[in-house]
Amino acid sequence: MTVDPNAATQGFPTPSPAHGRPHPARYLVPALVAAAVALALGAYGKVHDPAGTAFNLAGFSSTGAVKSWLATAAFAFALVQVVSALMVYGRLPGPGWSGALHRWSGRAAFLVSVPVAVHCLYALGYQTYETRVLWHSLLGCFFFGAFSAKMLLLRSERLPSWLLPIVGGLVFAVFTIVWLTSALWFFRTFGVTT
Numbered sequence: 390m391t392v393d394p395n396a397a398t399q400g401f402p403t404p405s406p407a408h409g410r411p412h413p414a415r416y417l418v419p420a421l422v423a424a425a426v427a428l429a430l431g432a433y434g435k436v437h438d439p440a441g442t443a444f445n446l447a448g449f450s451s452t453g454a455v456k457s458w459l460a461t462a463a464f465a466f467a468l469v470q471v472v473s474a475l476m477v478y479g480r481l482p483g484p485g486w487s488g489a490l491h492r493w494s495g496r497a498a499f500l501v502s503v504p505v506a507v508h509c510l511y512a513l514g515y516q517t518y519e520t521r522v523l524w525h526s527l528l529g530c531f532f533f534g535a536f537s538a539k540m541l542l543l544r545s546e547r548l549p550s551w552l553l554p555i556v557g558g559l560v561f562a563v564f565t566i567v568w569l570t571s572a573l574w575f576f577r578t579f580g581v582t583t
């Protein structure tokens with residue numbers, strides 16, 4: 390895989406040198422943390438009584454509308470994540486600040502998605518009454534597990550160069566399904582309103 394020679398200076402891990410294989414703990418710890426985060430969220434969503442709390446924001450007609458727009462903003466930042474990652478890896482032409490763009494769009498996507506997920510978990514809980522809702526709840530929990538694993542892998546050195554793009558791609562794919570099964574469904578059902 391071609392990696393932008395600036396990747397290291399942009400704070401991104403570079404491919405491992407040929408010598409030495411990473412210790413299995415480098416994979417095991419992120420995988421265990423991912424499983425623990427996803428299971429803890431799922432268990433919390435399942436066992437507590439959904440509070441059903443609704444909130445209103447000036448200019449929006451319902452809690453669902455606020456959440457759907459926030460989730461859509463997070464999805465837009467996630468798209469910037471994919472494009473900027475391709476630039477960092479030299480697959481697309483990009484400016485010298487692609488690394489910074491990747492980091493900041495990632496932070497923004499995470500910040501925007503957290504309040505939405507907190508409301509889902511606290512007020513709606515882990516639900517399975519429809520296939521769509523089942524996948525949304527399941528992958529919503531899985532998303533935060535996979536995201537935690539990616540953050541831990543970023544700090545790890547000597548990893549195979551393919552690992553981070555695979556995990557990053559997985560996080561993006563999962564978020565896409567979470568968005569399709571919630572915000573897109575909401576807009577198709579109730580119309581694209583604020």
Ligand code: HEM
Pocket residue numbers: 430431434452453454456457458460463502505506509510513514515516522525526527529530532567568571572575
């Ligand atoms: C990245 C994380 C997540 C995002 C961006 C997200 C986004 C949304 C949005 C936009 C809606 C539609 C608005 C609404 O009905 O309130 C929704 C609904 C819902 N969410 Fe989430 N959610 C996330 C994670 C979760 C998690 C972790 C759970 C539970 C474990 C969950 C459970 C639900 C449920 C049960 C609904 C109602 C589904 C329906 O009847 O249509 N969500 N979510």
